[in-house]
Amino acid sequence: MRHGVKGRKLSRTHSHRAALMNALATSLLKHKRIKTTLAKAKEARKHVEALITKAKKNNLHSRRHVMRFVNDKDVVKELFSEVVPKIGERPGGYTRVIKLGNRMGDAASMAILELVDYNDVITKKAEEHKEKREAKKEAKQKAKSEEKDAEEAVEEKESKPKKRKKKDEE
Amino acid sequence: MPNPKRRMSKSRTAKRRTHYKAHSPALGVCANCGEVKMTHRACPSCGYYNEKSMFIPKS
Numbered sequence A: 001m002r003h004g005v006k007g008r009k010l011s012r013t014h015s016h017r018a019a020l021m022n023a024l025a026t027s028l029l030k031h032k033r034i035k036t037t038l039a040k041a042k043e044a045r046k047h048v049e050a051l052i053t054k055a056k057k058n059n060l061h062s063r064r065h066v067m068r069f070v071n072d073k074d075v076v077k078e079l080f081s082e083v084v085p086k087i088g089e090r091p092g093g094y095t096r097v098i099k100l101g102n103r104m105g106d107a108a109s110m111a112i113l114e115l116v117d118y119n120d121v122i123t124k125k126a127e128e129h130k131e132k133r134e135a136k137k138e139a140k141q142k143a144k145s146e147e148k149d150a151e152e153a154v155e156e157k158e159s160k161p162k163k164r165k166k167k168d169e170e
Numbered sequence B: 001m002p003n004p005k006r007r008m009s010k011s012r013t014a015k016r017r018t019h020y021k022a023h024s025p026a027l028g029v030c031a032n033c034g035e036v037k038m039t040h041r042a043c044p045s046c047g048y049y050n051e052k053s054m055f056i057p058k059s
Helices: A014-031 A038-055 A060-069 A073-087 A120-169 B010-017
Strands: A033-037 A095-102 A109-115 B027-029 B036-038
Touching: A014 A033, A014 A038, A014 A060, A014 A073, A014 A109, A033 A038, A038 A060, A038 A073, A038 A095, A038 A109, A060 A073
Parallel strands: none
Antiparallel strands: A033 A109, A095 A109, B027 B036
16 A cells, blocks of 8 residues: 655656756756656655755755755855745745646656746736735725624624523423 | 466456546647647647746747
């Protein structure tokens, strides 16, 4: 049974897999968006997100820790100086996987793995949505507060007959 | 070692294999360009997914 077995082996030995994950993490942080197979993208996502969370601490220890997994010094520099400030207070979920369909040749399902904050098209739209949502929220809250006043008046009337019912059951 | 007692008839084999079927892929229409595409995947002809441009196709 495969209960509770996490992760994929990707047909590689442990060291081969670790090297692959480091290579994928390095190129994602370097290029902000990479195209790979769906299985690799999903595995790499887990690896990279942990590294970015570590980088948010922004001290020498975390820098050295990340350096162990990223094969390029310049990329680490960029991660700490540019990527982390751009991510800001996002609590995880720094990456996005978009499925693309199957590859010619071996029909492997492909995907794009990207850093969420580096997709300019989507971040622009998200900001617009946020503005709209906040405007809606305010309108709703106003309506709700008015409704509440009305409901409280109704509840007071209803609460009295309920008490009577309980007594009947006893 | 344990072995099958009886030969499996052609008919039994064929009956079991009636459930081996090829499924057609789930197809939908792209909301952006109207082209037929696989569901839950970015459109290969316009690069849109979830009404957002994900990549620009080569052509």
